[in-house]
Amino acid sequence: MSADTAAPAKLKVEILYVGVTRAVAYHPHERARSLYHESYVAFEIPEPEREQLELYLPDNTTLVNPDLTVEEAGVKPDTTLIMRARSGGGRA
Amino acid sequence: MTLRVALGVLETSFERLRHCGAGERECVVVWTGPQAQPNYVDGVVQPKHTATACLYDIDDTWIGEFWQKLAAEGRTVRAQVHTHPRDAYHSPRDDVLSLVHLPGYLSLVIPRFACGPVGLQGSYLTVRREQGGWSQLNPTSALRFER
Numbered sequence: 001m002s003a004d005t006a007a008p009a010k011l012k013v014e015i016l017y018v019g020v021t022r023a024v025a026y027h028p029h030e031r032a033r034s035l036y037h038e039s040y041v042a043f044e045i046p047e048p049e050r051e052q053l054e055l056y057l058p059d060n061t062t063l064v065n066p067d068l069t070v071e072e073a074g075v076k077p078d079t080t081l082i083m084r085a086r087s088g089g090g091r092a
Numbered sequence: 093m094t095l096r097v098a099l100g101v102l103e104t105s106f107e108r109l110r111h112c113g114a115g116e117r118e119c120v121v122v123w124t125g126p127q128a129q130p131n132y133v134d135g136v137v138q139p140k141h142t143a144t145a146c147l148y149d150i151d152d153t154w155i156g157e158f159w160q161k162l163a164a165e166g167r168t169v170r171a172q173v174h175t176h177p178r179d180a181y182h183s184p185r186d187d188v189l190s191l192v193h194l195p196g197y198l199s200l201v202i203p204r205f206a207c208g209p210v211g212l213q214g215s216y217l218t219v220r221r222e223q224g225g226w227s228q229l230n231p232t233s234a235l236r237f238e239r
Contacts, residue, residue, distance in 0.1 A: 018169050018192055019162025020127065048224030049193035060156035082159060085193070088139070088150035090120065090174050090186040 011077035015039045015055070021080060028071035032064050035075070039083055056082045093219070095170060095198060097123070098134035099238045102210060105136050105173050109206035113175055116205070117143040120150065120174040122191060123198075127168050135167065139191070145177055150191065171198035175205045180216035187226055195222045200231065 010025040013035070022042040026035050032055070040050045055064035057074055060082050064073045075081065105121050113119035120143075124135035140154040162168055172191050180201040190199055201216040208214070217231040 016156075016159050016163060018194065019159055019165075019167055021163060043194065045193055046195060046220075046222065046224035049220075052188065052193055056156060060153055060160075082156040084152065084155040084159065085189065085191065087152050087189060088155060088191045089141075089148050089189040090118070090183065 013075060013077060014080040015042060015083050016080050017043050017053075017083040026070050026075075028075075028077075029069050031066065032068055032070045032073040032075065033066040035064070035070050036066050039081075043083070052085050053083055054086050056084065058082070093131060093196060094234055094236050095123075096132045097235055097237045098132070101133060101136055102237060106202070106206050106210045108136065108138050109173070109175050109202065112138065113143065113205045115207050117145055118148045118175050118177070119143055119206070120148050120172060122169050123171040123173065124162065124167050124169050127166050131170075133170050137169075147185065148174060155191065170196075171200060173200045173202060175202045177205055179203055180214055182216060182218050182226060182228075190220075193220065195220050198229075198234070199226070200235075 010027055012023055012025050014021045015024050024038045024042055036055060039055060056062060058079050062074060064075060101123060108121050109119045120141055121136050121138050123133040124137055125133040140151040141148050169192055180203040197220045199218050203214040212231040215231050217229045217234055218226040219229050221227050
């Protein structure tokens with residue numbers, strides 16, 4: 001394959017969940033939604049539970065917007081994103 | 093599955109649930125253990141939370157900070173324990189808003205704001221299933237307390 005037609009190289013980010021980190025590869029111009037999917041797969045999150053979990057930038061407050069590209073969402077390669085519920089609680 | 097619980101974890105949990113909940117609010121703690129020792133817990137952590145007599149909410153940014161602390165210590169979270177004012181069961185909100193969404197994660201509910209005797213009497217235990225959702229377990233079979 002020539003350099004002109006080569007697929008863009010994938011970048012890597014770490015995902016942190018429950019104290020465990022897993023590496024996930026991504027293309028900066030793909031939708032962040034696919035990064036969400038790869039993160040769920042990396043941690044073997046059952047499908048019905050996935051909508052409760054979101055990705056946050058390393059500042060732990062900025063949501064990775066799944067509708068933007070990964071780059072537009074502010075994700076930088078070789079950083080650690082935090083996967084967590086948007087809220088936790090119980091009863092009522 | 094059986095979760096091995098280190099000496100003192102249940103007692104410490106009751107103590108914190110009673111002290112924080114004061115017999116009038118729900119309360120929550122989580123059980124942690126070394127990543128290298130599956131199915132074992134030897135730590136009790138109280139999340140930053142707010143609560144009333146009928147619900148509790150965990151601070152969402154605390155969750156991310158907790159993940160970072162666990163990672164730094166090579167630990168993980170394996171179960172959560174929370175109180176109800178009367179009977180122990182899992183409400184729909186308990187199902188949806190649990191701290192962890194991994195198969196095998198346990199949720200133990202203690203009745204009467206944990207003001208009864210330290211132990212599993214009247215408690216409710218459930219586990220996250222591989223396919224999602226929860227399955228009730230017998231607490232006295234699924235939890236093995238070290239003496």
